Structures are given as structure tokens and as C-alpha cells.
Amino acid sequence: MSVRLVGFTVAALDAEGVGATELCAVLGVSQPVDWPPPFSDRDVRHWFRAQLLADPALAPWLGSHVIAPIDCADTVVGTAGYKGPPDAAGRVDIGYALITSYRRRGIGTQVVRMLATQAFADARVSRIVAETPGDFVASRGLLEKSGFQLSGWRTDPEDGTLAVYVLERG
Template sequence: MKLVAASDADFAWMIRGDGTSEHGLALPPGGVDEVPHLEMLRGVARRLRSDGIPLWMIVAGDEVVGLCSYKDAPTPDGRVEIGYGIAATRRRRGHATEAVAALLDAARTDPDVRTVLADTAVDNVASQRVLVKNGFRRSGTRTDPVDGELVVWRIDLSAEPSA
């Protein structure tokens, strides 16, 4: 598994859902996600790029199996929230666990990041397992006006032992 920064051209390709990308990558059956969600993420990617932050394609072999990123630039106190999603036809294969590990590796090398946060739906046990496997601890709940009740997860990188 590797992470490849997604360009605007990559999003156009994922939205079209055809052929091979400029990187020589393929899409899984059914694509990476629904078109409206990809269009929303394309806007997020543009905003993140303006801050020098990539939104990454999660690549297994020569196939884009998902997307992941910071949701925004780190806050002044060093917090950053991550988001990730795996194509429906490529779930339950460890891709999300590997992608979150790669996001954490990137966060550990970023001097502006001390704490990484993530949210999961209360009933999304698979995503909760991904976070636990990567060292996150449940830190509470919150209610989102769109997504409803969410579990909040965190990992404090400043509390990790030095290498």
C-alpha cells in the first residue's frame, strides 16, 4: 500500500470512472466512492492544497482503493483531524488500517502536529477497530448536525516514547 497525492486531474478521472489515471492506476469495480462525495472531496482537496496539505489516494498494487487526508491544517495547539474511506468493493482487506498508519507516520514527522483526532459513527465498528489497531483511544462523543452521534478518537503523539 502507498499513498499518492491526488491532483485535480485525478479527481476528474475518479469522477468520470473510466480508463487509467495519469499515474497508470485503475479504479475498483464501482469506483472509489459515489460521484457527489468525490465532488465534495475534490473541493476539500483544492482547499487543502492551498495550505500545502495533500489529499491522498490509497493505492494497493495498481488500484486506487480509497482516499485519506488531514481534514484541515494543524491547529495552533497541534491538533489535526484525519479522515479516510475505502471503496465498498475493497473493504475488510486492511487498507484503512494501513492508510491510517501512514497518516500517523506523516503526522509524527510534522513538527506542527502533537495530537491526531478522528471521528467514527457510533455503529461503525470496523472503522473503530482501524483506529484502535493504530493506537487511538476513545475520548468522548459529539453530535454532528449531518452525521448524527459520533465517537471521538485521539492519539497524543507528544506522549509517545522517542525513537
């Protein structure tokens, strides 16, 4: 299965704000069974949009729409990306969310590995951090299968208890 990451654009984010049909028209892909995936709400879209408008050069360090072949048609199945460029210590944070109907197909594993490969292609990156709700057992397993190690836990006022995973440059 060939999964692609299509970087967010202002046009795609604006279309997504109208609806899935408009997003798919901009991306030139088939419409998923439902939209949006978890953690992809209006506030998240607006944050990414503001980042792109403030500094278009940040685009490689922001979000993407996940496109995967579903029933022989390229379909938008989720979002993934970075929360910004590497910091002074070489850390970058990743995030990903797939529509429930498209989980357990290997898409998430491919996405996480793609994000890690892209990040480590930049010599500044020495550590990748991913956080997932503690009760998201499948997400935790995906990160572990992708080489991430559980480094601890933290409590977020909105998302509750999060498992913090780290992948160090090898």
C-alpha cells in the same frame, strides 16, 4: 501488501469528477470494482480542489488516493488524508474511506498508520484526531488497533453521531 498514498492533484480531482475510468488513467492504475468510496462526493472533491488552487504548499496536509495491489495490479481503492495542516495547538484531523469491496484486507490499518507516521514526522503535531460514525464498528476497531483512544462523541448534522478518537504523540 504495499499500500501507497498518492496526493490529490487538481488534474486527478478533475478526472475523478468525470468518472473512475478517467481518474485511473490520470493515476496510471487499475479501475476498482466501484467508485467512489463513502464520503468522497463532489462537494468534498471541490473543497480539496479549492484548497490546492489557493495554496499548493498545503498539498501534504490534504487528501490522497489510496492505491493498493489487488490481484497483482495497483488499484485505486479509496481516499485518505488530512483536513488541513496542524492548528496552533498541534492538532491535525485525519479521514479515510475505502471501497466496501476492499475492506478487511489490512489496507485501512496501513493507511491510518501511514497518516499517523507522516503527521508525527512534523514536530508541530502533538495530537491526531479521527472521527467515525458510531455504528462503523470496523472503523472504530481499526482506530483502536492503531493506538487511537475514544475521547468522546459528537453529533454532526449531516453524519449523525460520531465517535471521536485521539492519538497523542508518544
